[in-house]
Amino acid sequence: MLTRRSVLALSSLVVLANLGVSACNKKSDDEIVVGAFLSLTGEDSTFGLDTKKGIELAVEQANAAGGIKGKKVKVIYEDDKSNATEATQKVRQLIDRDKAVAILGEVASSRTKAGGLVANSSKVPLVTPSSTAVDITTGREYVFRSCFTDAQQGEVAARFVREKLGKTNVGLLFNAQDPYSSGLADTFREHFVKAGGKIVASKGFPSKETNFTTYLNELKAGNPEIIFAPVYYTQMVTVARQAKQLGLSGASFVGGDGWESADLLKGAAAELEGAYFTNHYAPDVPWEHSKAFMTAFKAKNTEAPNGLAAQGYDAARMLFDAVSRASDGTPEAIRVALTQTKDFKGATGILTIDKDRNANKPVVVVKITGGAFTYSTEYKLN
Numbered sequence: 001m002l003t004r005r006s007v008l009a010l011s012s013l014v015v016l017a018n019l020g021v022s023a024c025n026k027k028s029d030d031e032i033v034v035g036a037f038l039s040l041t042g043e044d045s046t047f048g049l050d051t052k053k054g055i056e057l058a059v060e061q062a063n064a065a066g067g068i069k070g071k072k073v074k075v076i077y078e079d080d081k082s083n084a085t086e087a088t089q090k091v092r093q094l095i096d097r098d099k100a101v102a103i104l105g106e107v108a109s110s111r112t113k114a115g116g117l118v119a120n121s122s123k124v125p126l127v128t129p130s131s132t133a134v135d136i137t138t139g140r141e142y143v144f145r146s147c148f149t150d151a152q153q154g155e156v157a158a159r160f161v162r163e164k165l166g167k168t169n170v171g172l173l174f175n176a177q178d179p180y181s182s183g184l185a186d187t188f189r190e191h192f193v194k195a196g197g198k199i200v201a202s203k204g205f206p207s208k209e210t211n212f213t214t215y216l217n218e219l220k221a222g223n224p225e226i227i228f229a230p231v232y233y234t235q236m237v238t239v240a241r242q243a244k245q246l247g248l249s250g251a252s253f254v255g256g257d258g259w260e261s262a263d264l265l266k267g268a269a270a271e272l273e274g275a276y277f278t279n280h281y282a283p284d285v286p287w288e289h290s291k292a293f294m295t296a297f298k299a300k301n302t303e304a305p306n307g308l309a310a311q312g313y314d315a316a317r318m319l320f321d322a323v324s325r326a327s328d329g330t331p332e333a334i335r336v337a338l339t340q341t342k343d344f345k346g347a348t349g350i351l352t353i354d355k356d357r358n359a360n361k362p363v364v365v366v367k368i369t370g371g372a373f374t375y376s377t378e379y380k381l382n
């Protein structure tokens, strides 16, 4: 049985424990707390790890310059393990436990969709650096992106294949269960057909697919001049290797931004020699305002940045810019300031946030040649 004394001792322990918890969770008034949810492990881990490096550089620069409105920026990172359910939980934690005033993330559209729902219903602004699926921002007043959408990317890919490469007959290969992959295949189809092209074969595969030989053979039977494959890099390495066995060379493929990973080159540079893909950036992009970022990134990380790092940097800086212009430090004031982002000079181009909270900015076409990503051309749509 509990004596009066032990009850007293216990309750003071509880009080102490609570004090301890609230002391560590207490937001210091001289800090701006931002949450970031990323795929730091799991299937698409290079997406999260590369993005994090860009965010870290932006934070370092902001704090070295005295912070924002005299306050230091603190980013709390959470790993969603490349999983949408985890993404939901991590965003909830960042908002409820850490009291983040804004959220950065994710890369893959499927996970931004999940995390964005939580941020939107909690009325905390979220900026995704790289999720391009059209409906990420639709009807969600608190969800923004600092990248273009798949409506823009699909149109550019279609125009590039039709006008620059001069192709008429195209096959489509995509993940039918993924909103990014299937959505981008759809917008490509729409614009390619409108431009007088023909889709001679179209193959959707399930998320867990590892054997693409049958799909590739069926595509081949339609005699396409190009196969448009908006497939994430992990599966694209397998696709490219299996395609080579069937006599399909790199020049037969065009892809989307989901190809962006050093692992694509490590796994299938030879197989993809001569392929093109639409992207946000290229290491040799000829933009004046990208140069300072490249220099600063190399000084901190030794290696050169890729597109994901550049996008992480841009999303963080676009958010910090909004925080610095906001009438106060609340999520609501930051949301309003984000809507007013105009001609923001990013490492991935100059961008303006439109009324649907999407970024209006250029789309780059990258060529895989000599084992590297190289700038080929760019389009600016309006």
Ligand code: PHE
Pocket: 047, 107, 108, 109, 110, 130, 131, 132, 133, 180, 257, 258, 259, 260, 307, 308
């Ligand atoms: N755009 C992809 C998506 O929405 C993610 C991505 C962006 C991947 C940039 C690589 C590079 O899911």
